[in-house]
Amino acid sequence: MAVRLFEGKDHASSYQKYRVSPSEELLSRVLTFLRRNTDSPCQLAVDVGCGSGQGTTLLALHFTQVVGTDISPAQLEQAVKHSSAPNISYRECPAEELPFEDASVDLVTVMSAFHWFDHSRFLQEADRILRPKGCLAILNYTVDIALSYGDCNEELKNICNEYHDILQSHRHAYIGPGSQALYEQTYNSLPYPVKEWEPCFWVRQQVPLSRYLGLMKSFSCYQLLLQKNPEEASRLSQNITQRLLSAMKVTSTETEVTMAVRYFYLLACKPSAE
Template sequence: MAQRHFEGKAHAESYQRYRVSPPQQLIDEVLNFLQKRIQGQLDLAVDVGCGSGQGTELLAPHFITVVGTDISAAQLEIASAKDHAPNLCYRECPAEELPFEDESSDLVTAMSSAHWFDHPRFLREVDRILKPGGCLALLSYTMDFELEYGESTPKLNEICQEFYTALFPFRKAYIGSSSLQVYKKIYDSVPYKDKEWHECHRSRTIMPLSRFIGFVETFSTYQSFLEKDSVGAKRLSKTITDRLLDAMGASSADTEVVVVLKYFYILASKPQKS
């Protein structure tokens, strides 16, 4: 059964404010994989579980039409309200019931969302809507983000590990102890012979410390803690922020740090018709 999360308006707004887009290099790898299997014009890309559209937007220059889908009306309202390319639109639907014709899509992506899907049903839908030679790309990252800030780096990551450890008990049972393992199971379930598993692509993003904290707060572990004990969750965020600032020798949460994300991803191509 698919899981439903990130649907409230407040959470959708924070998702838009704090979540990061996949690195362009990773999008380029997806496109290179696809263009080796489908030559010429690329008609349709479908980004499933698109949230507020940070990743969906990166596909627009490469396809005639790009459609982001999500089950959350609040997420899609925010995505649609942003300035976006005229060939990009959004549709509300489950990942397991995609409103596209058979063999109509060149690419189906899911960026940091596939772990919530009903995987057998989703993969059947992917196979139904992909053209022969069309590709599936599932991207995500591990939750052990690293911070870099000069000589303070080792201490910052000790504190970050304490943050993640404190949130771990609130992890959804559906995805178990490791999303990496969830995606490896999905990879094993993809029925195509032409498929690749990749880890780990390290991506460095500069952002204010406050945004890093906000980023972590968008995740289901923190949101579950917030629902159970809002005072405790907010206290944890403030304590971690204060300790990080102290280790950095900084006074403002606007101070920029380097955040390192470790991506892993699946690329697979539907067989051409014989």
């Protein structure tokens, strides 16, 4: 990996607890693309930069074997701890050095991690391990998450946007102004002739407000602020929490809200060797 983050045990635990997973509908789009472009059974999927394994687990119902890889021992410890499917295993390795044979993998997924990789080296490695007509799926979601509750949606939107803007000012320099431009550029430059780009796919779910608050604190931009200035990070989180509760006219962060997360993704099929 080009950048090593998310490696502390406390952060890994928070990551496992709060990070969102692709919805069934989003995963269905990935699998539909794969099945439309392949004539082989779904045997091996590799989830690169798997973190604490939320996305890896989703793949287990659809493949004979699923392997999650990550460079962080703390993240993999969480993944193993919360994994029960017998066809899932995990490997500690860089995204640019994957321990799989040439042309052996049916699907390579990257869920919210590609922007931390050495992009060109990873794409070369993914191409190496994908079998002909195997597929690559690179997904991510934005930090500008929307909340809905009662008749205060506009006020919640303003508070969340302010929170997002503050956190974005602390993002890691490696991802520049944002990751979506990188993903779209990667899609445009990828030499595979069969590919798809989706810039906006909303996933909505009912969650406690605490889930949103925990998710935001798991992002690298908040964690970087926390490392730099713990008191400022704590004040920011407490201020946002109180303002959201006040806008909602409730006292408990376990009050359920609708959380809308915007994904973007690219799908690509490796050409046949013929």
